[in-house]
Amino acid sequence: xxxxxxxxxxxxxxxxxxxxxxxxxxxxxxxxxxxxxxxLTAALFLSLDAPDVAFTEAAVGAGISTIFFLTTIAATGKQxxxxxxxxxxxxxxxxxxxxxxFYSMLDFPWLxxxxxxxxxxxxxHYLEHSAAEVGPPNVVTSVLASYRGLDTLGEVCVIFTAxxxxxxxxxxxxxxGEE
Amino acid sequence: xxxxxxxxLAFITQNPILRETAHTLVPxxxxxxxxxxxxxxxxxxxxxxxxxxxxVGLVLYAxxxxxxxxxxxxxxxxxxxxxxxxxLLYALTGVAALLRGGAFLDYAALAQQPLxxxxxxxxxxxxxxxxxxVGVVMLIFYLLMDASDSA
Numbered sequence: 141x142x143x144x145x146x147x148x149x150x151x152x153x154x155x156x157x158x159x160x161x162x163x164x165x166x167x168x169x170x171x172x173x174x175x176x177x178x179x180l181t182a183a184l185f186l187s188l189d190a191p192d193v194a195f196t197e198a199a200v201g202a203g204i205s206t207i208f209f210l211t212t213i214a215a216t217g218k219q220x221x222x223x224x225x226x227x228x229x230x231x232x233x234x235x236x237x238x239x240x241x242f243y244s245m246l247d248f249p250w251l252x253x254x255x256x257x258x259x260x261x262x263x264x265h266y267l268e269h270s271a272a273e274v275g276p277p278n279v280v281t282s283v284l285a286s287y288r289g290l291d292t293l294g295e296v297c298v299i300f301t302a303x304x305x306x307x308x309x310x311x312x313x314x315x316x317g318e319e
Numbered sequence: 320x321x322x323x324x325x326x327x328l329a330f331i332t333q334n335p336i337l338r339e340t341a342h343t344l345v346p347x348x349x350x351x352x353x354x355x356x357x358x359x360x361x362x363x364x365x366x367x368x369x370x371x372x373x374x375v376g377l378v379l380y381a382x383x384x385x386x387x388x389x390x391x392x393x394x395x396x397x398x399x400x401x402x403x404x405x406x407l408l409y410a411l412t413g414v415a416a417l418l419r420g421g422a423f424l425d426y427a428a429l430a431q432q433p434l435x436x437x438x439x440x441x442x443x444x445x446x447x448x449x450x451x452x453v454g455v456v457m458l459i460f461y462l463l464m465d466a467s468d469s470a
Contacts, residue, residue: 191363192363192364192365192368194363195355195363195364195368196367196368196371199368199371199372199375200371203371203372203375204371204374204375204378204456207375207378207460208459208460208463211460211463211464211467212463214467215463215466215467273433273437274434274437274441275360275434275437275438275441276360276361276438276441277360277361278359278360278361278362278363280363280365281359281360281365281441281445282441284365285365285440285441285444285445286426286437286440286441289413289424289426289440289444290423290424292409292444292448293406293409293410293413293424293444296405296406296409296447296448296451297406299451299452299455300402300403300405300406300451300455302455302459303402303454303455303458303459304402306458306459306462307399307458307462310462310463310465310466311462
C-alpha cells in the first residue's frame, strides 16, 4: 500500500513537472525540470525493485541528458519562440496520444501478478539457473551480458552509431562555421 | 567567442563554491564509476552506468576547469578512437569464443572451466560497453561545446 502511495506521489510530481515544462518559455528551467522528472522516474523504478534500471535512468536521464540539453541551449538560445497557430493542433495531438495510452493501460496486468505468461517463459529459467550457468549473483548482469549478449552488442552498436551521427551533423556545422 | 553560451559558462567556472565542490566531486565520481564498472556482477550497475558516470565526472571537470584542460586528459581524437574501440572489444570477445570452438559470444568456451570463461567474457564485454559510452558521450559533449563556441 505504501508502495502505491509512493508511486502516486512520484507520478504526480512528474506530471506537475511536465505541465510546467509545457507552459514555460525558459528553456533552462525546462531542461532542469526534465532532469528532475527523470530523477523521479528513477525513484519510481527503485520503488519497483529495479535498481539497475533506476541507476541507468538517474545517470542517463537526470545526468547526461540534462548536460546535453544545457550545452545545446548554450549553442542555440535561451528562449523558445511559440508558434501560436500550432497550439490547437498540439493540444489535439497530445490529448489523442494521452487517450490512446490510457485506453491501452486498461488491458495492463496488475502490478506483480505472478500468474502472467511472461513470468513462466525464460524469466523463470534465468532466475533458477543463472548462478550455475553464468555465475554472477546479479541476474540482470547475467541476462544482459551473457544470455542476451547479442542484443547488448546491438545496443552498443546503436550508441556508437549515435556518436557517429552527431559527429557527421555537427562536424558539417563546424566546417561551415570556419569558412 | 563573444557568444551567449560562453558568458553563461564563465559564470560556472568562476564561482568559488562550484569550483570547491567540483574539486571534491570529480575524483569521487571517477572512482565510483570504476567501482560500478568492476562490481556490476555483484551489485546493480555495469558498463552502461559506469561509462555514463565516468563521463559525467569528465564533463564536470571540463565545465569547471575548461574544455582545454579536459582535452589534455581525454582529447576529442581519443574519444573518437575509444567509441569504436569498445565495440571492437565486444565483438572480438565474441570472435574469440568462436575461435575456441564455441558459438559467437558463448563465453563458456573462453576458458577450461565454463564459469571462469563466463567471468572473463562478461568482464571483457562490460569493459567494451564502458569504453564505448565514455567515448561517445565525451565526443558528443566536445562537439556541442564547439558548436556553442562558434554560434
